[in-house]
Amino acid sequence: MPVEEPHRIICHLDELLAARGMTVTALADAIGVTNVNLSVLKNQRAKAIRFSTLTAICDVLQCQPGDLFSTQPL
Amino acid sequence: MNATLTKLLTFDRVDHWGVRILVWLTVAGTAFVTVVRPLLHWAWGNPLVGEINVDPARAGAPSFEARDGATLTWSGELWVELASPTAIDRLTALAPGVVLTTVVAVLAHLVLALMRGVEVGRPFSATNVRRLRLIAATLLGSMVLMPVTNALREAMYASSALVDVEDAMLILSPLSFLTLGIAALVVAALAEAFSRGSRLEHDVDGLV
Numbered sequence: 001m002p003v004e005e006p007h008r009i010i011c012h013l014d015e016l017l018a019a020r021g022m023t024v025t026a027l028a029d030a031i032g033v034t035n036v037n038l039s040v041l042k043n044q045r046a047k048a049i050r051f052s053t054l055t056a057i058c059d060v061l062q063c064q065p066g067d068l069f070s071t072q073p074l
Numbered sequence: 075m076n077a078t079l080t081k082l083l084t085f086d087r088v089d090h091w092g093v094r095i096l097v098w099l100t101v102a103g104t105a106f107v108t109v110v111r112p113l114l115h116w117a118w119g120n121p122l123v124g125e126i127n128v129d130p131a132r133a134g135a136p137s138f139e140a141r142d143g144a145t146l147t148w149s150g151e152l153w154v155e156l157a158s159p160t161a162i163d164r165l166t167a168l169a170p171g172v173v174l175t176t177v178v179a180v181l182a183h184l185v186l187a188l189m190r191g192v193e194v195g196r197p198f199s200a201t202n203v204r205r206l207r208l209i210a211a212t213l214l215g216s217m218v219l220m221p222v223t224n225a226l227r228e229a230m231y232a233s234s235a236l237v238d239v240e241d242a243m244l245i246l247s248p249l250s251f252l253t254l255g256i257a258a259l260v261v262a263a264l265a266e267a268f269s270r271g272s273r274l275e276h277d278v279d280g281l282v
Contacts, residue, residue: 038282045280047279047281048280049282053282
């Protein structure tokens, strides 16, 4: 079995959506990703993100990748 | 590839059921012919009938001398009939059938379990990799067990039926070794491919 690799990336999608008064479903519809997949990202369960998904999220939320992610300090 | 051919080669629900029925019929047929029927003959007290490989240069039953209670017939091959075989004779004659039935049943169980994973859309799992490796190991095991049990059976027929055991000869078919060996290698290679697929699926899991 492949080993689960630990990481310290935090996704701030929840805060960004709240600040814009937008729901996960609305964002999912806008960027063409399933609600389930976007929830995975919002709930810190994603292990990777496609550049195309990142671009679409940044376009809709009018933000930069750095606003969406940060690294948790050790 | 045209649409009809593509549809024919695609596995749907009916194909899965068809394969299931075919596989279990094969297991049942193998078990009946190689184990149940000989056991019934034993229960009814029928004579034990089998074949001995002999030197083709000495073809023909009259040139071989039979022991008491044994009858030899020549019909292109030397057939032996033991009127009152011992329990050991019966069990030795049964051994190749038991091995074959066990191998076929194990392979059927593993193949069907593997196909269930494919049917639900998760073929690349660690369990399926393990199943494929077990199939390869079973094939390799049968490559050794089948000729050994066959050789024991022929030795039993020869020692029980022929005055001169030297008349019998053991013929090992390299083709069966080769076929089973190649099949085991192909399945082991497939297990490696599934192992890579399992890792890729794990990588994709959690990708947004």
